[in-house]
Amino acid sequence: MSFxxxxxxxxxxxxxxxxxxxxxxxxxxxxxxxxxxxxxxxxAAQGATCIxxxxxxxxxxxxxxxxxxxxxxxxxAIIHNASSxxxxxxxxxxxxxxxxxxxIHAKVPYLINQYCxxxxxxxxxxxxxxxxxxxxxxxxxPKHLAYAASKAALDNLTKSYxxxxxxxxxxxxxxxxxxxxxxxxxxxxxxxxxxxxxxxxEPGCQEIIAAVELLLNSHYITGRSLAIDGGRHxx
Numbered sequence: 001m002s003f004x005x006x007x008x009x010x011x012x013x014x015x016x017x018x019x020x021x022x023x024x025x026x027x028x029x030x031x032x033x034x035x036x037x038x039x040x041x042x043x044a045a046q047g048a049t050c051i052x053x054x055x056x057x058x059x060x061x062x063x064x065x066x067x068x069x070x071x072x073x074x075x076x077a078i079i080h081n082a083s084s085x086x087x088x089x090x091x092x093x094x095x096x097x098x099x100x101x102x103x104i105h106a107k108v109p110y111l112i113n114q115y116c117x118x119x120x121x122x123x124x125x126x127x128x129x130x131x132x133x134x135x136x137x138x139x140x141x142p143k144h145l146a147y148a149a150s151k152a153a154l155d156n157l158t159k160s161y162x163x164x165x166x167x168x169x170x171x172x173x174x175x176x177x178x179x180x181x182x183x184x185x186x187x188x189x190x191x192x193x194x195x196x197x198x199x200x201x202e203p204g205c206q207e208i209i210a211a212v213e214l215l216l217n218s219h220y221i222t223g224r225s226l227a228i229d230g231g232r233h234x235x
Contacts, residue, residue: 003074009082017205074122105150135177162223198231
């Protein structure tokens with residue numbers, strides 16, 4: 001028996017693409033979403049279980065976990081995709097910014113992992129936890145200091161959980177740079193960003209989907225981070 005795959009923050013962009021793909025592959029999928037975009041209704045129509053969660057405080061995180069347990073007693077995988085892209089230039093309340101970045105990128109995955117560990121153990125064969133981190137884990141970011149620090153914390157949790165849960169549960173990270181632009185990104189910004197990688201393209205969500213499939217199908221990869229960055233580290 002294979003249990004559902006949980007994807008956090010799957011109401012749009014990468015999380016939405018992952019949920020749509022996994023549903024098409026025949027997986028049961030549970031998602032969290034903060035805003036009920038029309039795409040969430042589409043996922044529900046395709047068979048996904050959709051749980052509203054803003055993860056704004058400890059209570060909301062635990063409330064989500066309790067609701068999750070009401071839908072299933074086991075999990076095939078957890079994909080931690082929920083994220084917030086904020087920076088010091090846009091938020092002068094640095095204490096609030098740091099806490100918010102650490103909460104969504106480190107505390108939420110940590111608490112879900114801790115309180116859902118028994119659910120992963122129910123899966124026959126391997127279970128998986130996949131953390132979506134960021135290219136900046138490797139380099140830092142002078143413009144997104146709190147964001148980069150929080151993604152680095154998540155990268156470290158990858159290593160800790162991989163060691164703690166082996167061999168039953170494989171725990172890995174995916175560290176992307178540019179995957180898809182936002183609708184509001186200017187042409188100037190797009191061109192500048194494209195020059196930062198060797199490949200020079202907007203690769204699309206299929207690159208993350210392929211990385212997730214690799215990790216789900218592997219019997220041997222754990223405690224690693226897959227860099228999906230188009231060779232940006234060599235520029």
